[in-house]
Amino acid sequence: MTTAHVTCPLCEATCGLEVTFDGDTVTEVRGDAEDVFSHGFICPKGASLGALHHDPDRLRTPLIKRNGEFVEASWDEAFAEIDARLRPVLEKHGRDAVAVYAGNPSVHNLAVFLYGRALYKAIGTKNFYTAGTVDQIPKHFSCGYMFGDPVSIPVPDLDRTRFLLMLGANPLVSNGSLMTAPDVRGRLRGIRERGGRVVVVDPRRTRTAELADEHYPIRPGADALLLFALVHVLCAQRRVALGRLAEHVVGVDEVRELAKPFTPEAVAPRTGIPAYDIRRLAGELADAESAAVYGRIGTTTQSFGTLTSWLVDVLNVLTGNLDREGGAMFPLAAAGQANSTRNRRKPFSTGRWRSRVRDLPEVIGEIPVATLADEINTPGEGQVRALLTVCGNPCLSAPNAGRLAEALRQLDFMVSLDIYLNETSRHADVILPGPSPLERPHYPVGLYQFTVHNVANWTPPARPTDLPQDWQTLLRLTGIVTGQGPNADIAALDAFVAGEVAKGAGLDVSVAGERTGPERLVDLLLRAGPYDLTLADLEASPHGVDLGPLRPRMPDILNTARGKIELAPEAITGDVPRLAAELDTDVSPLVLIGRRQLSSNNSWMHNLEPLVRGTNRCTLHVHPEDANRIGLAHGGMATVRSRAGKIEVPVEITSQIRPGVISIPHGWGHHAEGTRTAVATAHAGANSNVLADEYLLDELSGTAVLNGIPIDVEPASG
Numbered sequence: 001m002t003t004a005h006v007t008c009p010l011c012e013a014t015c016g017l018e019v020t021f022d023g024d025t026v027t028e029v030r031g032d033a034e035d036v037f038s039h040g041f042i043c044p045k046g047a048s049l050g051a052l053h054h055d056p057d058r059l060r061t062p063l064i065k066r067n068g069e070f071v072e073a074s075w076d077e078a079f080a081e082i083d084a085r086l087r088p089v090l091e092k093h094g095r096d097a098v099a100v101y102a103g104n105p106s107v108h109n110l111a112v113f114l115y116g117r118a119l120y121k122a123i124g125t126k127n128f129y130t131a132g133t134v135d136q137i138p139k140h141f142s143c144g145y146m147f148g149d150p151v152s153i154p155v156p157d158l159d160r161t162r163f164l165l166m167l168g169a170n171p172l173v174s175n176g177s178l179m180t181a182p183d184v185r186g187r188l189r190g191i192r193e194r195g196g197r198v199v200v201v202d203p204r205r206t207r208t209a210e211l212a213d214e215h216y217p218i219r220p221g222a223d224a225l226l227l228f229a230l231v232h233v234l235c236a237q238r239r240v241a242l243g244r245l246a247e248h249v250v251g252v253d254e255v256r257e258l259a260k261p262f263t264p265e266a267v268a269p270r271t272g273i274p275a276y277d278i279r280r281l282a283g284e285l286a287d288a289e290s291a292a293v294y295g296r297i298g299t300t301t302q303s304f305g306t307l308t309s310w311l312v313d314v315l316n317v318l319t320g321n322l323d324r325e326g327g328a329m330f331p332l333a334a335a336g337q338a339n340s341t342r343n344r345r346k347p348f349s350t351g352r353w354r355s356r357v358r359d360l361p362e363v364i365g366e367i368p369v370a371t372l373a374d375e376i377n378t379p380g381e382g383q384v385r386a387l388l389t390v391c392g393n394p395c396l397s398a399p400n401a402g403r404l405a406e407a408l409r410q411l412d413f414m415v416s417l418d419i420y421l422n423e424t425s426r427h428a429d430v431i432l433p434g435p436s437p438l439e440r441p442h443y444p445v446g447l448y449q450f451t452v453h454n455v456a457n458w459t460p461p462a463r464p465t466d467l468p469q470d471w472q473t474l475l476r477l478t479g480i481v482t483g484q485g486p487n488a489d490i491a492a493l494d495a496f497v498a499g500e501v502a503k504g505a506g507l508d509v510s511v512a513g514e515r516t517g518p519e520r521l522v523d524l525l526l527r528a529g530p531y532d533l534t535l536a537d538l539e540a541s542p543h544g545v546d547l548g549p550l551r552p553r554m555p556d557i558l559n560t561a562r563g564k565i566e567l568a569p570e571a572i573t574g575d576v577p578r579l580a581a582e583l584d585t586d587v588s589p590l591v592l593i594g595r596r597q598l599s600s601n602n603s604w605m606h607n608l609e610p611l612v613r614g615t616n617r618c619t620l621h622v623h624p625e626d627a628n629r630i631g632l633a634h635g636g637m638a639t640v641r642s643r644a645g646k647i648e649v650p651v652e653i654t655s656q657i658r659p660g661v662i663s664i665p666h667g668w669g670h671h672a673e674g675t676r677t678a679v680a681t682a683h684a685g686a687n688s689n690v691l692a693d694e695y696l697l698d699e700l701s702g703t704a705v706l707n708g709i710p711i712d713v714e715p716a717s718g
């Protein structure tokens with residue numbers, strides 16, 4: 001029996017886990033009680049790490065499609081096939097003819113996080129897509145313009161705040177998002193135990209709402225109106241108190257002016273929240289000893305995602321809670337955080353290029369995935385003819401997923417880096433698998449940027465593998481797209497990447513000694529970081545290194561052109577008239593929202609028996625009033641239609657959702673032919689993103705509206 005201590009790579013919480021092996025077999029996974037951050041916390045997903053490691057459906061050899069069927073291939077055969085078919089696309093049609101889609105697990109995979117960039121840069125395409133445009137891009141957009149860096153995103157100082165206002169967030173189930181925080185339940189209880197209050201704004205009475213002191217069941221898509229009304233009240237009642245940051249903020253008068261039409265009375269009908277409650281909430285926010293406003297996926301995947309994300313931090317600033325203990329603070333990551341040095345970078349901008357077909361602007365280098373099908377289907381110069389997917393399943397995640405799945409059939413060539421033959425990778429010509437999370441090193445570079453307590457924890461591979469590490473696969477692909485062929489010198493490419501990282505950090509690459517691969521890059525990034533750490537320090541601390549509570553970082557962190565907090569950037573405020581028009585717009589009588597589930601992580605953990613056993617969770621939640629009106633029966637089937645598509649789904653009648661709103665979780669719909677995920681297929685569910693409309697976007701960020709989709713529902717015939 002042996003034991004390994006690993007940082008869980010399955011969600012943003014970064015829990016420390018203790019994995020016990022009998023030989024090579026995982027016998028137990030439990031929370032690591034000595035972990036400096038998670039202190040023994042674990043959720044069902046983390047406990048299923050062994051099931052993922054041993055999943056017989058997990059691919060262990062490359063697959064090549066021959067005559068429409070996948071056959072097993074050697075790695076050399078797979079790379080030779082890619083070289084033979086991808087190079088001609090690049091040479092004949094140019095770099096933009098090759099698109100890249102990186103899914104959410106890319107952020108949880110150290111090798112992809114560190115080496116993916118080198119590959120994407122080498123491809124040089126403007127057609128770069130990620131799951132971010134069905135998730136959090138509005139927050140990058142708003143923080144980019146307010147603070148000058150799209151990853152300078154403040155997080156609630158959960159362990160010290162006295163008042164937490166959460167909108168569209170269900171961290172008891174998601175385990176936190178854009179907020180790295182193991183054991184959110186314990187941390188929220190902590191707020192109440194020290195006399196504070198937790199308020200949740202959400203159309204559903206979620207588990208987080210159950211635990212809160214107060215829950216406001218807002219109408220979907222109306223969060224920006226509510227937040228503007230809170231700003232209005234603070235301004236009207238002269239409760240604006242910038243505190244320590246006063247000299248660093250510009251744009252307060254513009255915000256005050258913009259907020260004038262959004263009185264509590266004006267927004268009450270549209271939000272569904274009485275004016276009296278809005279005034280009381282504004283007063284509580286202003287009176288709190290310390291407070292933080294936090295919005296998540298329900299606030300970003302809606303028509304006014306960017307305005308909502310912006311207003312969250314406008315409130316944090318106006319109440320004097322930005323960058324102070326107990327407020328909304330900026331973590332200081334040990335490695336790889338652009339804002340941890342005082343080096344000035346180019347101020348943030350968007351729209352540096354635009355999509356070819358729909359003229360949608362780039363944001364942080366990405367084009368909205370909502371238009372990927374257009375770029376594949378529309379002939380002309382720059383048409384996408386080849387696609388590389390990296391740890392992603394857009395056939396389940398993208399809006400109008402049915403149309404995208406059809407579009408993938410038109411491609412000349414497709415490669416998927418994926419551990420499964422799933423709804424998306426079945427369209428590929430070559431699938432390249434990677435090691436299991438227990439067979440690769442891990443350090444959550446991206447997630448420590450958003451942590452509620454500064455920590456650092458290194459995970460060496462718990463088990464050896466015969467598979468190439470993902471960084472080696474990515475470098476072989478980099479060799480192909482740079483014309484070095486399928487057998488490029490990986491060591492030389494790795495040395496080049498390390499040299500670039502060292503140069504960017506102002507270090508001599510030799511300081512990392514004999515290390516190679518991600519170990520060398522993480523060592524370099526740690527050495528260049530603010531804590532004077534090396535990888536050896538972390539290797540000597542298997543339960544992590546505690547780097548202390550969050551500390552104020554203003555004004556050093558600012559990277560805007562004026563060196564100020566831009567409270568009213570034109571790139572954002574230009575969208576306020578569209579929001580004002582909402583006040584006079586009729587709302588759709590029935591809209592669809594999503595639903596996060598504890599034992600699920602988007603689309604990619606449904607092949608693990610421990611996580612899907614029990615009753616079907618892919619159900620339609622509907623309020624009894626709506627169910628009566630429509631004629632839906634509990635346990636019966638409903639047909640749900642939108643402009644984009646139609647699905648059938650079992651009905652669950654519940655008063656936990658407000659009238660006029662239905663909810664279906666996303667990531668399901670595993671019934672496609674040609675996949676190799678037996679457990680997921682047996683628990684297929686329905687794909688709610690078939691209903692998401694690819695033309696319904698947050699206009700500023702291009703992020704798809706997944707919360708607030710107008711729909712029709714009727715009992716399913718038969």
Ligand code: SF4
Pocket residue numbers: 008009010011012013014015041042043044045046047175182
């Ligand atoms: S909360 Fe997230 S990081 Fe923690 S055990 Fe669960 S899946 Fe892993």
